[in-house]
Every structure is written in structure tokens, then in C-alpha cells.
Amino acid sequence: MSGGGATLVLQSHAPAALGPWQRACLDSVAAWAADRGHAYRFLDDALFDGIPGWYMAKCRDHGRMATAADLGRLLRLREALEAGAERVVWLDADVLVIDPSRLALPEAVDHAFGVEVWVQPGADGRPKARRNVHNAVCLFRPGNPVLDFLIHGCLRLVEALKPENGFPPQLCGPRLLNALHPLVRFPLIETVGMVSPLLGADLIGRGDGRALACWRRAAADLPPPAALNLCASLHGRTVDGVLCDAAYYDGIREAAARLTG
Template identity: 35%
Template sequence: MKSIVYQSYRTHQVPDWIATCMQTVRAWADSHAFEYRFIDDAFLAYAPDWFRAKADGQICPTTDLARLLVARELLAQGYERAIWVDADLLVFAPEKLTLEVTADFAFCHEIWLFTDETGESQISHRVNNSISVFCKNNVHLDFFIDAALRIAQHRQHIGKLDIGTIFLSQLRSILPYPLLENVGILGPELMREISLEQARHLIDYARRLKAPLACANLCASLHGQTIQDIALEHSLYEDVVQRLLASRGEIINRFYLAPA
């Protein structure tokens, strides 16, 4: 299957850890003989001006739409499969990152861990598009594009997750579709524990996985914020990247429990 992996990010002031993430994706693509294409900030212009105005400078909803439009363009160019990968996704076990897609598109199973006001772990199961896969002649891509535009048209302001996680999760609640199970989504608590070599929340998280992780999205959109006294600064991201690469993900996967 003629496949292409595509990513986008700015070309100036690129954090070292983002550059590392993208290098791991490109190496993974090369190992599978997938073509690879990097798109600079011109990627954002795929979203109409009115859409970007309603997003009010937020990158997430703009890229949520742009990745769909570029996928359609790539498939029209003759590729049989277009694979979007977020720039902040780190591949630490490339041999485990296989795209066993049983339908003509796929997103990721997001297990989001957070702590409540009592300090207890809470888990939500959602859909994430940090890896988005679309195959040629699928009947769903145009629907996703149309839905994104319709959602935006009927709102004065487009929220950060409106076009991606919220819409895709709500859709799947009534229309089940396959998800990639080996893609992690690491929130602040998990990032801190990886950095400090702690395991309380990591154990809760890993035991809910349906497969060992091959990669993880590090949620760059939270960079610079302080959430529950966790400062999401450059040094934390750098440390987490290095620990995940050094352990090849075992810092999380060691707690995974395979189904009996």
C-alpha cells in the first residue's frame, strides 16, 4: 500500500524535544518505506480565513481541519493511505507501532488520566486524532471535513477540542469505529511521574491500556501552563522524552497487564 506520513510545525524556534519527536516519526516512516512530507506554517492556511478567525489564534482546531483537507489532497494525488502524526508525538518503540487498520480510517483511543479534588485518579475514555489514518476511496473523510465546517459555522467561537476530541468522541458513542490502541496520551500527572520515577498514577493508567504503547502524544498545547502545581516547562518535556526513549517505553509498559 502506497502510504505517506505527513506532519506540520513551524520552522523557527523549534523546541529540541519537538525536533526529537519528529525525528522519531520520520525514522519510523522510513523503516516502513512510507513516504514522508513535512509542511511548514503554510499548513494552517488550508483552513479558511473565517474558520481561523473563529478559532481566535488557537492552533488545535485549525490543525484538526487542516489535517483532513491535506489527507484528501494526498489521496487525490495517488497515495493509497495518508497518515497524519502530531509533531508532539514521540515514537519510542517503533517496532510496536503497526497500523492494523480494519476499516478505511482510524483515530486513537485516548485514555486520559487526571486527579480529582481529593487526589484520586480519574480516567476518561475518548477519541484522539494525534494519529489519523485515511485510506483511498473511503466514504468518511468528506463527512469529517463537512462536519468540521458545519460545527464551526454554527458557533461564534471554536473551542480547542470542538473539532477533534469532543466531536470524534461524541460520534463514536453512537457510531462505533475502530481505534488505534498503542498510542498514549500523557497528561501532566503522568509526565511528572515519568520525570520523578514515580508510579502511582502510571500504574492506574497502564492497567487500563489495551495494548503496550509504541508512542505517546505529549500534549504540547499545555506547554507553559501550570496545572495542579505541575509546571509544564521545557525542561519537563525534555526529561520525559529522554526517559521514554531510554526505556523504549518500559517506564510505562512495565505496568501493563495483558488480558488473561
């Protein structure tokens, strides 16, 4: 892979599986990259090149291909740096840029990850928010020690899994990052957030407004989001009482700007 120097933005998805709302997400990122003068590259199944067969087999057997993608993106990011990119950025294929003028990358760091405010029902049924580090957006520069460490961590975590103990979701993505963040304090990209189903329902008029109010309180110290991960992995499922169907995603695409006000 040719890195091309300067900043390279990478995204990946199986093209045949893309719906209209997700194509709009990809187009928004490509347009933002072009406007900023960043190189842009879209990958398909090349995302999984170089992942050991045993790792892929465990992910397939347990329905955790997202964990294969977590390692794949790290390998592609490292590959791009080795090919000459001065900075390489990953954005998930379900990230929608809603305010490109404010989607700026931190300059004085050699690695960074996104931060989200996730709203879901608490034990009492009321919306509760928690803040998480996520890898729907991440950036790396050459020579940083974090990228190789995370690749090593992914391999060790999956290698150590025993079939009888199951395979936790998000093991090599947010779960790993959030285990490390309290100790090492990763630099954060604060303008790429995430829409949980409960928050999404409020945005499109299916909810009672409490999740949106909860989100606003919990995110009050963060800048308004310039981009949002819409969580395509939930497509077709009912989560926290919210059906994440095509109409749901189309509605969020149209209403996402409400979070910037």
C-alpha cells in the same frame, strides 16, 4: 501536492518554534516511516492552505488555532489521497515513537484514530482515568466516507459558533470524535497514546506514583504504547499542579519507555 502512492506519513509544525525535544519527536516519526518504507512529508504553514478566511478568523479571535489545525490536517490528508496515496497517515509533531518495532498501522480499515488513557485529578483529588479517541494519529484510505464528513463537520461546527457562547477547546478534534465514537465505533490505533501532566510527573519522578498506577490499571487491556503524544500545547503552563517546562518534556523523552514495561 504529490501523493506518491503506497503509504504517506504527514506531519506539520512551524519550524522556528521547534525545541530540541520536539525535533526528537519529529525525527523519531521520520525514522519509523523510513524503516517501514513509508513516504514522509513535513509541512509548515501549508497546513492551513484552503481553510476559509472566516474559519481562520474565528480560530484566531478565540485563540483556537488548534481547531484550524484540525481542519487543515483533514484537508491535507484528502489532498494526498486525491494525488494518489493509497493510504495517508497523520501524526502530530509532538508524538514520540518509543518502540518503532511495534508501531504498526491497521491494514483492514479505511480509516482509524488513536485512543488514549488520560489521567487527571478527580473530585476527591485522587487520579482518575478516562479513555478518549484522539486525532494525534489518524489514517485514511481513498473512498472512505468519514474524511469528507469530518471536514463538513468542522466547517459546520465553527460556522455555528456565536461569539457570546465562546469557543470550546478541541471542538473539531477529540471533542467531535468522542461525540461520534459511541455511535459509529471508529476503528482505533491502540498503540499511540498520550501523556497527561499528572502521568508525566510520575514518569519523571515529580509525582507520588499514583497517576502511573492509575494509568496501568485503566490501560491494562491495551497493548503497551509504541508512541506517545507529549501534549506540546501545554508547554509553559502549569496543569494539575505540574509545570510543563522544557525539563518536563526532556524528562518524559528519557522516561517514556517505562510505559512499555
